[in-house]
Amino acid sequence: MSPLSRLRCITVDVTGTLIAYKGELGDYYCMAAKAVGRPCPDYKRVHEGFKLAYTEMAKKYPCFGFAAKMPNIVWWKTCVRDSFVRAGYDYDEETFEKIFRRIYSSFGSSAPYTVFPDSQPFLRWVREKGLKVGIVSNAEYRYRDVILPALGLNQGSEWDFGVFSGLEGVEKPDPMIYKIALERAGNIAPEETLHIGDSMRKDYTPAKSVGMNALLLDRFKTPDAEEWRKSGAIVLPDLKFLTMSFMNNNVPVSDHRRYYFLVICCSAETAKWVGNVTNDILCPVISLSATANAPPGPSLQFRTHQQINPTKTTTLFPSQSTSWTESLRANIRSNQFHQAVLTYVKMTSAGVPPDHFAFPAVLKAVTALKDLALGRQIHAHVFKFGYAYGISSVTVANTLVNFYGKCGDIWDVYKLFDRIPQRDTVSWNSFISALCRIEDWEAALEAFRLMLLDNVEPSSFTLVSMANACSNLTRLDGLRLGKQLHAYSLRIGDTKTFTNNALMAMYSKLGHLNDAKVVFEMFEERDLVSWNTLLSSLSQNDMYLEALVLLHRMVHEGLKPDGVTIASVLPACSHLELLESGKQLHAYALRHDILIENSFVGSALVDMYCNCREVESGRRVFDCVMDWKTALWNAMITGYAQNENDEDALILFIEMEAVAGLCPNATTMASIVPACVRSEAFPHKQAIHGYVVKRGLESDHYVQNALMDMYARMGKIHISKTIFDNMEIRDIVSWNTMITAYVICGHHDNALLLLHEMQRVEKEKNYKDDKRIPLKPNSVTLMTILPGCATLAALAKGKEIHAYAIKNMIASEVGVGSALVDMYAKCGCLDLATNVFDMIPIRNVITWNVIIMAYGMHGKGAEALDLFNCMVAEESKVMGVKPNEVTFIAMFAACSHSGMVSEGLNLFYRMKDEYRIEPTPDHYACIVDMLGRAGQVEEAYKLINTMPSEFDKAGAWSSLLGSCRIHPNVEIGEIAARNLFRLEPDVASHYVLLSNIYSSAQLWDKAMDIRKKMKEMGVRKEPGCSWIEFGDEVHKFIAGDASHPQSGRLHGFLETLSEKMKKEGYVPDTSCVLHDVDEEEKETLLCGHSEKLAIAFGILNNPPGTTIRVAKNLRVCNDCHEATKYISRITDREIILRDVRRFHHFKNGICSCGDYW
Template sequence: MSHFSSNHYCTLLKLCCESRNFNNAKNLHSHIIKSIPNPETFLLNNLISSYAKLGSITYARRVFDEIPHPTLYSWNTILSAYSKLGRVNEMEHLFNSMPTRDGVSWNSLISGYAAYGSILRSVKAYNLMLSEGSYNLNRITFSTLFILVSKLGCVQLGRQIHGHVVKFGFQSYVFLGSPLVDMYSKTGLISCARQAFDEMPEKSVVMYNTLINGLMRCGRVEDSKRLFFDMRERDSISWTSMITGFTQNGLDREAIDLFRNMTLEKLQMDQYTFGSVLTACGAVMALQEGKQVHGYIITTDYKDNIFVASALVDMYCKCKNVKSAETVFKKMTCKNVVSWTAMLVGYGQNGYSEEAVKTFCDMQKYGVEPDDFTFGSVISSCANLASLEEGAQFHARALISGLISFITVSNALVTLYGKCGSVEDSHRLFSEMSFRDEVTWTALVSGYAKFGKANETIGLFESMLAHRLKPDKVTFIGVLSACSRAGLVEKGNQIFESMIKEHGIVPLQDHYTCMIDLFSRAGRLEEARNFINKMPFSPDAIGWATLLSSCRFYGNMEIGKWAAEFLMELDPYNTASYVLLSSVYAAKGKWDEVARLRKGMRDKGLRKEPGCSWIKYKNQVHVFSADDKSNPFSNQIYSELEKLNYKMIKEGYVPDMNSVLHDVEDSEKIKMLNHHSEKLAIAFGLLFIPPGLPIRIVKNLRVCGDCHNATKYISKITQREILVRDAARFHLFKDGICSCGDFW
């Protein structure tokens, strides 16, 4: 390399910084030492700056120490190097050693403290600078301070600094407008932000964008829209701010429409634009619009952007199009924790809980560390699978990793244990939590409610109110369902009224269904009918089926027919109406009516959903249906059932013939009852689950009356705990008693 002038060396140093090539910078430094005996100070200053930009404060300081007579610029250069790199102690020592200081020196000190997170020390430095004279102040200082005040949330200090801006004549700088408006917006003073905006003599596009963001954050959507359309010139950020604001304020359709207009304007879009509009599409399940946005993205440079791809996965999952989400996910060349979590959560939200757990395992194989949200999501999937063993393993991993300290993870675990029927573990974890929010309390309330523990559920609910926590719609569903399953009609009525009058919650369909269930289970069917007639809208299929089920139990044909007619009209292809009404007729011996209903089902091509039960053993799920002989251990299972049946009859068990909806001989009915799916699963559990451990069964339908009665006898005869999770609730059978109190 030939001898260059100082300007040439400075140019080459700049290229080293742009290419992030530290070795080239060192080689260039070496050449300067060899070629120039006494380099000029400004060249050495450039070397200091270059080393700082390349992250080597050691070399930067070595060059500074070699300058015989450092100028103020030299001092500021090395001070600034310490300030970007967060070396606060060295920065402070150097600052105190400076022979003279100017505004740049003070700005470096203030910014350095801020970068380190020491906001109070930044403010102290600002006050010290003022005491030395206002000549040090400049617009960079004020801009930095406004950003600091936004982080600190100190309104009074912000007002004081704003006063200094006016006092020292800096209010005319357009440059200061945006940080000033942003500072007031982020401290919640949106009126002051608007006033500051209006008082600025000139308004930049950036300032408009800042105020639009602030107004949107405060929910002032109409003001944002007016400001947006008042702008003479709008840049891409203006449009993106509006789209994001609409999405954040639940105006997803407006966000999608504005994006469409933005494409017509042929404006440049970035990852935030695409991310916001895809969030809007997912929120309203606008699959077609989401696909159109995807098509547009493919034509841009953002088709391989990890942020955008993750947003696409999330959008497709929220639109129930899991296959498209999988396609996008698999095509991603680079995935981070956000992408993996988007796919995992998507699986969980769409009922693919096993795939969610598998995705979590795959994620770890690729070395991606989960965050609290990922962990909470995979635990929720275990809860949906009623997989206590896997959930407990995740609990252990959360303890080891420290993620248990995040409330999202703890809440998911409280929910997991509740859904898996281990409400004692749920309560234990709840008690150990140092901080609990509304979700925590609701998770435990729901866990006790599923077990039918009405007194405990109501007690928790009242404790929640005593802790001044606001119950939400889900909390009330849990409490009302507990009341219905325990027959606490008056208490349930009182809580329903308080939900509306005291807590201002408008009842959802689920709340009305709980109330229908409350009256129906207690046999107060006429009150249930009157309640339905007073509802602001008709019950859904679950509500009608709930009433119809109770009509079957209490043998009320009149209200049963009334409910069935509405259910058939609402959902002609719902088999529940036919099956439940058939059971009402069968209990009364009206087999002609049963045959008529069955013919109606055949004519419509309807089939009753087959009942099935499953049990997990050695990480394998064993599924059973009625009269099932596909299991490799069928001979042992049926033999075990025969032995149990003999012992049960000796103890006083009598088969419940009403649970059979066929006009056949009693001997045939008994045979059909003996081989129901849950009985097969229980026999399997007795054979293979070690003594001392509970037998856990999951069933897709409600447990029939005969199986419920039989399981009580089995638990007494075998001295085993049997936990059955059916479509409605948990049943813990122990010593011949069920936790539901025979009320389900």
């Protein structure tokens, strides 16, 4: 079946896909200027100016001014003027008007464009086949009305409908533009539509996100094309290749196969040797030694049949054994293997000699029974009755090779195979199968080469075995040899479904899913195994939407899913949290009695329900499955652990061995270890490590990863590092786990160092992957390390990671994008954070929460509220994004830092009434902080008293205590402190705040009592710590610490600076010093605060004018806040200081917080 028959609509991009500019735009702009007598020779500068101007206009007035109702000509006039200005050419109004008219007229015609030769034929041919053709382009109305018709691409003959951003008010990469295209197409499903474009970000990703098929054209040899292919995208050089693919039913077989192989190989060089591929596969290109793992004695350097002079034999007995042989065969057909052996015994006891038909029959029975001793006796009979050699003995010998191979006696396989006088296809297949069974893949491939040298034609079974062997080699070797094998199968005309299924599985296992999909689409006939193979591959490669689309297509074509189908698709429902779709598959399994007989389906269902947070439903499925397997128990234990039902997970873990009699494996332990860490019912955490050792699982790297995480969460990072250092195999998960362990323990600098080490280290040799290739950080790595950069305010490191993400095409992934937004925001670069946010094509609620928090941290409450309204009013209509509990926490914090009390209270009521979100203790704490920060301490206190009694009120009391410090209120402060001393007696900040309140009220005795109480209870104040990035290092400063190499220089500079500040009117706030010392000593102690040391370091080590960025772990004290204002004015520096609550931008003696923090 042609791929075209499954499509009903094709949509195409315009520029770069159907047409292209004849030159750079700078050329046309300069020619227009020259035509009016004002030459501008630097066309490159003009072109660069245009790119910047266009980007800014598209951002400010998207869709060519559609939303702002700006006329198209005004939009372009502004853009063109800015292009020239940026290039240094600022013309007077009259001159510019003449230039602009020429440019606007020129680009409204066909003059600057050229149509690719294959565009018009392709569009017409597709329409002739009955498909609809749509244009989807970020373009203005002139493309539809003037430019495309002038280029010969007319609506009605080349295309049916168009979606142009300048006419719709929505543009790529917004998925809405593709949804509009589907609506214009009529009653056509997304999976019946193919989109063709030239941009991963604007075409492929958003089209796939709405369920459409998609492929990319690489007409200009884009450097990113290889990365596109690696990500799973189909990339073709032009539309001719696509036309050939669709025309496969009309193309001669040899040509079609040649093209098919070219698509798989994706290189012109490969095409040159397709014709000679047989020679390649026959020559010693498979130069993998088979003798290294072979037993002593016979080797794989076999004699070919031309070198052997076989012993000639004749038939020794008449055909009286025929009836016995038929009885043997009947026993085999009915799987009565013991009865077959008895029949053979009766036969020989009756004096009837077995013939060359009887021996294979009884040997099949013995093979099924795997009775090696009995098989050897029958082998002796073969010699006794003269069937050890001769032409008629080949079938018997083949069956013996198969028997020894399946019984695992590879030594006898070698000896017997070497003595077969005239080996046929079955002989070689049996021998190769035996080698594959012991996983000697290199020997199997060498045997295949020798088989071809022996002029024996391989069968489909041979090719299937070879595909399996290739898939178990390293990725580079496996892919190289696998493609040669594929080419060979095409050359000999083996297009059987059986063979193609194996090739598809091979490509999938080697990580080339795109090639597997091409194989699938080129099938002449597909069986259930074909569909299941691709479904399983899509799920295993996290292509869940495509898996669901493929299932729909499979059912539409009339195939009935089986247990393997259901088990392959359920992970897609699990990861996408499509509960209803999962329930439909569950219902199907029940109707067809699949669940009871297939525990793998049961395991997948349990995983799906638990991942969708329906743990009880998962448990009901678990209880219904009668076939208890370890995988089923693991799924339920993992489900409990993932949902933090830790005690249930531990109970089931105990029952697994005690009740079910199943032995926990590495997967079990990797799931139960996190549950043990969290569960209060399991106090002896390290005991689980002892159990792991007892079970002999301590060397499994999945278990080691879980143990590393466990010790990190226990604060024993040194044990985590010891486990990591002793690991024999470290995959990407191991490195990510260790980096996460450092982040959990607050060792962000070590996390960054480990990332650099990770990029230098090569993968272990015993891993099935490309040898000697550096480990490549993935999305999880970046999402783990970026918060560390944010904590340390390591902007340069963060930018390096951002560049890496862009290079590897993962910057636009929602998880990585959200982490980048958070990093830039916490490094004080709100503009960069906003730019990254704007570039994320598909945003989820986390992305919106992060950007709202960013604006709130920077004191931009009004902008945060605008973002919230945008999220609710616009994004929710497109992607269904709705505010959650965290969204409102972010909004309350933003309102708190901006003094927007009425707006915050309004949101609080809307949260309950409009969004049906019940307030949590965190929400109350934010509202208390907002009221208290605004000076409404009494109202904040009253709100706490209205909180439900079962709520943990520690956060709310802490916020209230902080408010009493800002707006002195001893009475309420004491009430808050008493409650906090009861709820959190070990938290030092509560004591410090109360002591500060007493000091501000000049209640020195009470302040002294609090400090004594801290000493008596052994409560230590967390030391102030600040970080500043310089060069490739992040420098850490601790209050009062003199260990830094530049410590003396820094203190001297601060003392000199302090004198200058005093002359400007600065008065040290010594109330921030709690030590009982004189005022002069207090001033000296103030100079030792960590943020002052970090600021001094930045000023002394960076050139004038450099912005100083500092992060602190605690709230900045009043004195440091006031002093930094003076420092910014005296040194003429912008200083960005992030404390635990918000950002402070100091410039010219003013702080962005307005002293409201």
